[in-house]
Amino acid sequence: MNFELFIALRYLLALRKQAFISVISLFAVFGVCLGVASLIVVMGVMNGFSTDLRDKILGVNAHVIVMNAHGAMTGADEIARQAADVSGVTGATPFIYSEVMVSTPRGVKGVVLRGIEPESSSKVLSLSKDMLAGKVEDLDREDTNPGIIVGQELAARLGLSVGSMINLLSPTGSKSAAGFTPKVKFFTVTGIFKTGMFEYDSSMAYVSLTAARDLLGFSGDVVSGIELRLADVYAAERVSRQVESSLGGYPFLVRNWMEMNANLFAALKLEKTAMFIFLVLIVLVGSFSIITTLVMLVIQKTRDIAVLMSMGAKPREIQRIFMLQGTTIGVLGTLLGYLLGVPVSLLLKKYQFIELPRDVYPVDYLPVRLELLDMTLIGLAAMGLCFVATLYPARKASRLNPADALRYE
Numbered sequence: 001m002n003f004e005l006f007i008a009l010r011y012l013l014a015l016r017k018q019a020f021i022s023v024i025s026l027f028a029v030f031g032v033c034l035g036v037a038s039l040i041v042v043m044g045v046m047n048g049f050s051t052d053l054r055d056k057i058l059g060v061n062a063h064v065i066v067m068n069a070h071g072a073m074t075g076a077d078e079i080a081r082q083a084a085d086v087s088g089v090t091g092a093t094p095f096i097y098s099e100v101m102v103s104t105p106r107g108v109k110g111v112v113l114r115g116i117e118p119e120s121s122s123k124v125l126s127l128s129k130d131m132l133a134g135k136v137e138d139l140d141r142e143d144t145n146p147g148i149i150v151g152q153e154l155a156a157r158l159g160l161s162v163g164s165m166i167n168l169l170s171p172t173g174s175k176s177a178a179g180f181t182p183k184v185k186f187f188t189v190t191g192i193f194k195t196g197m198f199e200y201d202s203s204m205a206y207v208s209l210t211a212a213r214d215l216l217g218f219s220g221d222v223v224s225g226i227e228l229r230l231a232d233v234y235a236a237e238r239v240s241r242q243v244e245s246s247l248g249g250y251p252f253l254v255r256n257w258m259e260m261n262a263n264l265f266a267a268l269k270l271e272k273t274a275m276f277i278f279l280v281l282i283v284l285v286g287s288f289s290i291i292t293t294l295v296m297l298v299i300q301k302t303r304d305i306a307v308l309m310s311m312g313a314k315p316r317e318i319q320r321i322f323m324l325q326g327t328t329i330g331v332l333g334t335l336l337g338y339l340l341g342v343p344v345s346l347l348l349k350k351y352q353f354i355e356l357p358r359d360v361y362p363v364d365y366l367p368v369r370l371e372l373l374d375m376t377l378i379g380l381a382a383m384g385l386c387f388v389a390t391l392y393p394a395r396k397a398s399r400l401n402p403a404d405a406l407r408y409e
Contacts, residue, residue, distance in 0.1 A: 004317055007308075008324040011297065025293045029333040031286025032382055036337025037344065039279045039378045040370070044345040046272040047374065048367030050265065054233075056197045056363070058257055059126030060204070062227030064089075064240050065260075069251040076223045079247065080120075083228055086246050088239040091123030091229040096212040098224075101169040102150075102205070103184075106159040111150075112204045113168070115212025115223075124229040127193060127206065133162050134191025139208040146211035147190035151201035155192050164189045172217040185215050196363055233257070283382045286333060287389035290326045294393030298322065298400075306402040319398035323390045330386025334379055345370055 012025075066083055067073065076094040084092040096115030101108060118136045122128050128136045132152060139147045148168075150160055160166065170183040187207065194201055207215070213222065230239050236256035244254040258265075298305070305318055348354065349368035356364050 003313075004320040005324055007321045008328065011301065011321070011325055012328060024289055024296070025329060028286050028289030028293055028329050029336065031289055032283055032330055032333025032386060033286075033336040033340060035279060035281075035283030035286055036334050036378060036382050037341035038282060039276065039381075040338065040341030040375065041345050041348070041368075042275050042279060043272070043374045043378065044368040044370045045348075045366050046268070046275060047371055048349070048369035049363070050268045050272070051369050052196075052363055052367040053268070054265070056195055056200075057261060058233060059130065060195055060197075060200050061257065061260075062093075062124050063230040063233055063236050064228040064243060064254060064256045065225055066228065066243065066247065067225035067253045067255070069253050072218065072222045073225055074220065074222055076221055076226060079252075080226050082246055083226055083243050086239060086242050088230050088232065088235055089228050089243070090231050091120070093117050093120035093124045093227050094209065094223040094225070095121075095227050096209060096216065096218070096224045098171070098212070098216055100171070100215070101182075102154070102158065103167040103169060104158045104160065104164070107157070109154065109158060110203070111154065113212065113215075114204065114206050115209045116206055117209050121227075124227050126195075130193040130195050132192045132194050134189075136191065136206075138190035139206065139211075141190065143188065145186045145188045146207060146214075148187040148211075149191040149193055149206040150189060151204050152192055152194040153198060153202035154205070155189070157202065160189050160192070162189055162191065168215055170215045170217070183215065183217065185211075187211070198361075198364075280381055280385070283385050287330070287385045290329055290386055290389040291393060293329070294322050294326050294390060295396070297325070298393055298397045302400065305397055305400050309400070309402045315398035318400075319394040322394035322397050323387070326390030326393070327383070327387055330383055330389075333386070334382045337382065338375075338379070342370070 066079065073079065080092040080094060083089060094117055096113075098113050098115075100111060100113045102111050116125070116127075116136075116139070118139050122136065127149070131149075134149065136149065139149065141147055145165070148166065155161065158166070166187050166189065168185050168187055170185070172183055193206075209223065212218070228239075228243065230236060236258050240254045240256040244252060247254075309315070309318065345368050348366060352365040354366045356366065
């Protein structure tokens with residue numbers, strides 16, 4: 001142990017004899033501890049919320065969507081094959097998108113209707129993993145009425161279960177002497193899914209491509225577009241450009257999930273940055289207590305500093321003594337913050353004892369995801385602030401004149 005560290009630790013251990021300085025030191029440690037713990041928990045929740053929201057959005061929606069600028073698309077099988085040949089694309093499936101009205105004896109509800117191909121959609125969407133009852137393959141069953149899969153919240157609202165009969169009213173219809181008559185078709189509920197996002201679970205339904213074409217009045221192999229799944233979700237921009245080039249450009253429009261959800265994830269990133277800055281201020285309060293502790297200790301130890309300098313200690317060594325002392329307080333507070341913040345985050349992640357209103361937030365619990373980079377940045381920020389707090393008191397101590405300090409001793 002070198003000279004500076006030895007003296008710094010001796011001064012820290014002797015603080016219990018100076019009750020007031022000791023109390024201020026404890027406040028400094030607890031301030032840093034609470035700041036670090038708060039940062040760990042909040043950053044974990046923000047990371048978990050962003051990741052969970054992204055996974056849910058990308059489970060229901062594709063990574064990349066190919067559409068026609070003129071509207072409906074024909075020749076979907078050939079377009080899907082060309083898109084699937086692009087490097088980085090792991091799956092392609094056609095889809096039909098429309099808004100319809102669901103009618104049951106319990107009420108009426110507007111829903112987003114998606115026509116899918118059950119076999120190929122399993123390689124692009126996570127619908128098969130979200131099923132609570134029934135199977136996606138049941139959409140292609142040969143029965144009197146075509147099958148439909150609805151969300152859990154929609155099923156609860158309209159009193160639906162597997163085997164229930166519902167009516168779908170299409171916006172496309174026919175004109176008659178009595179006016180416009182919407183097209184109505186009976187469907188049998190063959191499955192119920194739950195994504196965990198209230199918006200999707202309460203207003204989305206799936207049918208087969210054939211049933212969707214029949215309901216919406218599409219002829220032939222017309223679809224709304226092609227959905228693609230990628231091996232790397234963060235390569236969406238690069239792969240989407242390659243897909244567009246492979247298809248020959250216009251009239252094909254290729255959009256990726258980053259473009260379609262840019263505002264949402266930009267807002268989440270901004271909120272995460274703002275929360276980090278706000279909570280760092282708590283650590284800053286703790287670092288102010290470190291300044292107070294060291295300034296009062298310098299006043300208390302003026303004679304000791306003068307004796308050390310008279311015995312040959314250099315000003316730089318005196319400065320390092322108080323810098324090491326303040327840094328030790330910061331290290332202790334940071335370690336206690338990790339010991340408090342990490343277990344709280346893990347408990348929150350495992351037991352999910354904080355519930356959120358499902359009709360307000362996209363998820364009904366607080367997801368937590370601890371990332372090594374954020375944990376490292378939190379520790380470095382706390383240690384950096386604590387180190388900066390030691391500079392002024394340490395500099396003051398190193399500039400003491402031994403003769404002046406010992407004149408009245």
